[in-house]
Amino acid sequence: MNRWWRRAAVLIGFVVVLVTSACSTATPVAERAGAAAAGCISDFDPAADYFPVKSRIEHATNFSLRYERSYQVLTVNQPYPGGAPESYVLLTCGAPAPQLPPDLAGAPMIETPVRSLYSESTTQLSLIVDLGTLDVLTGVGNPDFVSGAEVRTRIADGSVARFAENQQLNTEQVITADPDVLLSQGTDNPAFPTLRNAGIPVIGWAEYLDSGPLAKAEWIKAMAALTGQEERAAAVFGEIESRYREITATAAAAPAVPVVLGNLYQGTWSVPAGGSTTGTLVRDAGGTYSEAGNSAAGSVQRDFETVYATDGAAAVWLVTTQWTSMADVTAADPRYAELAAVKSGQVWNANKRLGPTGGNEFYERGVTHPDEVLADLIAILHPDLLPGHEFVYFQRLGS
Known part of the structure; x- marks a missing residue:
């Protein structure tokens, strides 16, 4: 029935x-x-x-x-x-x-x-x-x-x-x-x-x-x-796929920029593997990091000291947290101040578009519009390739 x-x-x-x-x-x-x-x-x-x-x-x-x-x-x-x-x-x-x-x-x-x-x-x-x-x-x-x-x-x-x-x-x-x-x-x-x-x-x-x-x-x-x-x-x-491929091509010949990915959560730092969605986006944007060659689709669990030793000198740090300023970064863990990206102020957070009750559009629209995420990442790592780019999800943390 x-x-x-x-x-x-x-x-x-x-x-x-x-x-x-x-x-x-x-x-x-x-x-x-x-x-x-x-x-x-x-x-x-x-x-x-x-x-x-x-x-x-x-x-x-x-x-x-x-x-x-x-x-x-x-x-x-x-x-x-x-x-x-x-x-x-x-x-x-x-x-x-x-x-x-x-x-x-x-x-x-x-x-x-x-x-x-x-x-x-x-x-x-x-x-x-x-x-x-x-x-x-x-x-x-x-x-x-x-x-x-x-x-x-x-x-x-x-x-x-x-x-x-x-x-x-x-x-x-x-x-x-x-x-x-x-x-x-x-x-x-x-x-x-x-x-x-x-x-x-x-x-x-x-x-x-x-x-x-x-x-x-x-x-x-x-x-x-x-x-x-x-x-x-x-x-x-078709439009998303075409734009994604087109944007990827703009960064194909650019020198890879070292990045730090992720952050500590309850004492553990999850670093996306190179075969993950995040790893693919970073690679296609012309970025590299310690696990970029790892073809796994998940993430690697590390402590702060290991991340600092492998990626601590990276020029850019990409995070997805609730931080809105550099003060929030060091307040979360004073050790973050030792990262090169923190010293140079190149910490970028995917929290530009928040809903009135705290929802983050990066986790909503961004998942199914990777072309927009990729464009943001290229503009961060290679700003000369996308001059005048208007960021959709990422914003640089202020002081």
Whole structure:
């Protein structure tokens, strides 16, 4: 029985009334209000291909798309660290439920284009904005982390609800709201089985487990599969990819500038490996550092003394912290004053665009617009290559 025929769930401490009605395999999957909306099939033809525009995945490796006549199969290879692959059947609204192969027998079925979407991660928000489908966004885990003006406007006018507090998902609220789909933040959650049992599909959204700036940005094509905006996604991503390559070329012949990356957190300094997204961005911007040759995708844990010995003489320090001045730097740890970049005042922080409640657009839009981040980095390391550059995310810390 399809979730669109019921309102149901088993919740801790309360009961939601289950409403059912008879259905048959010949009945279209969705008979909700608005089933005849744009993107829906009004006269189903089993021989027709309902995907005239198909996305091609060229960089991302943590998700894939497969096309059938009236549905797509979205597979997330690792929905959370260590998680097994999960597949989702994305059925064009108005089409009857298909006969699925055995490997998809237990896959959730999601009617597309979705009309109501709950988002746990702010990295998903810029994709929705870029696709021009902001009206489908009806819930955000914690609106305080949101920085983008478009989404904040919808939060302010009540169009987007909060559904999590202190990382605790409000299961009752989500089931009552009954969104078409909930996108996770790339972690597992004990509330997810309850939501799925209530007929609310949960997609394990984990673009951060993809390695490389363009791989993360290409998740716009996964969002397009949910919203029916494949053509627009191809255009948006094409512009990002083209600009990224164009900007990279400007720094290709420039001498590499030594940098320091990261900072201490609870006594440990995480240095991004060369194969990580940060490592790739720094390399493409014409920078180098001690772990630049490390092809791993994660980070290397070090202490201050090791970082000082390997990267302490670097001319530039790139951080992502709450620091707003050089005084904040040395207040955090007096040893920072020994770094060459601190002595010369070349400490750059990716906190230029903060939302009114503390959200940082670097972690929101910056993840899916690496061309903007790359341009900032080149302007920092090789200012002569991008004269007059207006910084988007980074700013130099003042005294």
